[in-house]
Amino acid sequence: MVDTAQAIRELEAIVGAEHVLSSRAERSVYGYDASVFRGQELLAVVFPESAVQIAQLVLWCHQHQIPYLARGTGTGISGAAIPTQGGLVIETARMNRVLEIDLDNGVAVVEPGVINQDLKQLLQRHGYSYTYVPDPGSQVVSTIGGNVATNAGGMHCLKYGITSNHILGLEVVLPNGTIVDVGGKVVDQPGADLTGLLVGSEGTLGIVTKIMVRLLRLPETVITQLALFKTVDDAANTVSDIIGAGLLPAALELLDQACMQVVEQAVHVGYPADAGAALIIELDGLHEDMPRSLELIAACCREHDVLSIETAETAEAVARLWLSRRAAFGAMARLASHCYIVDGCVPRTQLPEALRRVNAIGERYGLRIANLAHAGDGNLHPGIPFNKRDPHETARVLQAGREILEVCVALGGSITGEHGV
Structure with a gap:
């Protein structure tokens, strides 16, 4: 395994020194989430800003045999963001942009760090008669990336379905560092439902870096x-x-x-x-x-x-x-x-x-x-x-x-x- 000081320098070279947390106090904050569990001591916490940087981090972890996990805001209560084996936490907070709003097709494209309710409020502020429906109880602080990872439900999923019913496409970094796109604006995609496979996989199949969500009209x-x-x-x-x-x-x-x-x-x-x-x-x-x-x-x-x-x-x-x-x-x-x-x-x-x-x-x-x-x-x-x-x-x-x-x-x-x- 790579020397700790050398590891930090290499991580800083990927995402920038200001986007790596390595002190004991900083690392301890990311050793738990909203569940009652706690993880092992971390090597570091990194804040990438792009799929390319995440791919580089994944390859780096593979090269040095260091476990990693992706994290949103840590609101999960089943321990999904707990680093049970220590290693590296890849925090998606910097990837928080709404990239596209396409009302003609009823679609928005967001990065995984976008807060669920922030997207709703953005649509509301612009006077659009559309919204993003999934509303987990943590929607004011939870990320859409985290919602995708757990296939989150919510108060209105009885009528409108859970997160998987509102995800049209994904950009994902696979464990080998490959960046792939699945799904899209066309509903009838050929072949297996890879988007559906990835939603709810809790980061085990890849790290989501871009999300195409369905927008629905507000009810009368x-x-x-x-x-x-x-x-x-x-x-x-x-x-x-x-x-x-x-x-x-x-x-x-x-x-x-x-x-x-x-x-x-x-x-x-x-x-x-x-x-x-x-x-x-x-x-x-x-x-x-x-x-x-x-x-x-x-x-x-x-x-x-x-x-x-x-x-x-x-x-x-x-x-x-x-x-x-x-x-x-x-x-x-x-x-x-x-x-x-x-x-x-x-x-x-x-x-x-x-x-x-x-x-x-x-x-x-x-x-x-x-x-x-x-x-x-x-x-x-x-x-x-x-x-x-x-x-x-x-x-x-x-x-x-x-x-x-x-x-x-x-x-x-x-x-x-x-x-x-």
């Missing part, structure tokens, strides 16, 4: 509602009934009582203490279709003893509802120093049973679990606050997480919905 009408229920079962069964009635809401988000209590303490949305669960329901589409859809949703809710259904009448009220959902993970920091977020998926009809078993696991291990879910597609996120400095509690939390994923698989689901493996 958006209506957001909050429905409160006595029990989680009532809320979860309502979700299945809504889908079964032929409706496809833009979003169907579920929060259980424990989650509502944590959120209420943090952002004061107005969740009542006696409600067992909440559904945030969002419809979008043509104005003329809304009355009938709202009637069907109300009927489904009444079938399961809904306590109340309220429509957010102002933009501020809508924002407050979505804040309560997006703030959930952060709000759990009020309970403990760390929070282990599980990302499992089950068929939506199995959601009530899955949540019952999740809560039973929490009781068995003496853990408080707050559940939220992209309920429309069965993607559940149990949050388990804990003190990482307590090795016994940490062991219980990790074991509970394993058992929760075993429950998901046993019910016909999978070990991940959107956060990556």
